[in-house]
Amino acid sequence: MPFEMQAKDFPLLKNDLLLRAARGLEVERVPVWIMRQAGRTLPEYRAVSEEHGFFGICRTPELACEVTLQPIRRFDLDAAIIFSDILVVPQALGMEVIMKPGEGPVFPEPLAGPDDLARLQRPVNVQEQLGYVFEAVTMTRHKLEGKVPLIGFSGAPWTLMGYMVEGKGSKTMSKAKRWLYQHPTESHQLFSLLTDVVVDYLVGQAEAGAQLLQVFESSAEYLGPDLFAQFALPYIRRISSEVKDKLKAKDIDVPMTIFAKGGHYALEQLADSGYEVVGLDWTVDPAGATDRLGDKVTRQGNLDPCALYAPEESLDALAKQMVERFGTRRYIANLGHGIYPDMTPERVVTFVDAIHKYSRQD
Template identity: 65%
Template sequence: MGAGPAAPCREATKRPESGAGGWRAERLVPKGFPKLKNDTFLRAARGEETEHTPVWCMRQAGRYLPEFRETRAAQDFFATCRSPKLCCELTLQPLRRFPLDAAIIFSDILVVPQALGMEVVMVPGKGPTFTEPLKEVEDLLKLRQKVDVTAELGYVFQAITLTRHSLEGRVPLIGFSGAPWTLMSYMIEGGGSTTMAKAKSWLYCHPEASHRLLRLLADVIIDYLVGQVAAGAQALQLFESHAGHLGPEQFQDFALPYIRDIAQAVKSKLKEEALPLVPMIIFAKDAHYALHDLARAGYEVVGLDWTIRPQEARAQTGKDVTLQGNLDPCALYAPKEKIGELVKKMLEGFGTQRYIANLGHGLYPDMNPEHVGAFVEAVHSHSRHINKHS
């Protein structure tokens, strides 16, 4: 299924670099990258015409692939995140199976709290867990107030550079970060939560301290995203995964200003450092009430979850941004023929231009890889057919 195997994660021009936790590795020089052969995703992100609708999947490198489980079997999750070679391998695995139009670097949004000095462990059956979450306002003093992202997160940059070389120009590489509110909620809750009651209580009881934390996170995220582009990322996605826990007023106060600021500051720094101005994607899950504002927040692409109709999303966002999404991930449990029907309906709803096909959230671990392939191939075939007859 799809094209031939992507290149292995090989060595190239090197220079030594050290980082946090005693990490030491050979860093590939982020230049001399192979010429990009498939720029469909980037053209769609910038609003340019495409022959087919590009497609990729959130969590496309993941546990639904047996080769992923085999690669990860003997390794702690965050140890895997700190291994550029393993991150490269996991990033490339789905591209060996499916004709995807983009790769997204394998990493985790919680590497940013780790860079601030917090300990996060992956507990089997529970998920990411903070050993000492933030409980009192005074706990903010325990965080690093100034973060050298190259020292603390250099392993992500090396993984991006290694992967960009190993892709051999097959498709663009996406870098990413969690957004400030989503990261703050994890840091206070200590892990996942159905209510985010502890984190939201900070917004009501400690608004000034909340803004201090959100500002600190935003500053680290800005440097982190710029560093990813310097390392070779060709697009960036900001995940505000917990936006749905906020109402419109709290989103306006505690999420949107930082989302806007990150886009503006990243683009400004990219210009200052003579780095490519890459397209940026904002994905704020369940933030239907904020789509109008998100479309004007400085991002080329607005990602959508599966709980909004394409026509409604387009009406709220206007014609000047590209939309991304939004098939219900659970649709991939359906028979392949049904997946094709759902994809066709989705493409007819969004239109094939100024649009990037994706799921409305990430792939689940128990999904059949063949059904993922059916989704990807249906996007390509139906979008080409619609373009041909339009």
């Protein structure tokens, strides 16, 4: 298949379930992977993190590769996702981001107003600024030895802008949304700049060996239909269109996923945004989502991450129920958001094995 390999020197892919499901092709069983599977829950990751720090791992290809491989060694997952962070894009624009224990990422000097846009570095040479991610991708493709596909990713412009303006995670995104209402022209300027960088960043990951690309619009829940249509959706569409055009010129073809957390109000628009896969958070009804998305895209999701706290028998039943509700065609099993840091690895085993067990096609 043309999407199995982008370079002749990569090992032959042995498990292409994820890529076939993304394309709407037949699969023997539903593929499953977990957002934030690399890191967080694994003691072997914590050992690396304590020594090198979060962004130290991100910026060191050998360490990022090792952490990406850790869950693949432990669990029967159908994909690996490169260990990195969406905030490497603002870093490439010249903004400082630090990871504070117990608080998460913090920008010491966020964008206070439109005048601060002049602080951002432009144009951005992604090979120079983010080349360490590309090195990690290529290294990991080789180290995976074809066991499963490798996913690359980026944050979407609205989600990135939220962090850049708020300075950290927010429960309201009020500072960022103020920009949308008070400074729409400058907001579009920032979104356009971010889109340019994200496009080049995703293209670079695919060139380096990523076999599927996911775009995280993790803050869609703070917008709503009108603001989303005006400030998020146009750039989500631009990303898919421009990435595919640039990769086509290089004879590279990889499927793409859009995951807009809280974007239940925009499923129809997301289905028409140029991505092969639409990720669903845990608040979305599988049957309703299937009706609204139609047959043109693959669905991904959407078990409540907290369901992994359930007893083993209950978790097994919940996974079975999810497969029954989504069906086995055009479906990739996942959680409805990232796995929580205090989750035990044993629960991941239960979830992954249940998906395989109940979706197997005889």
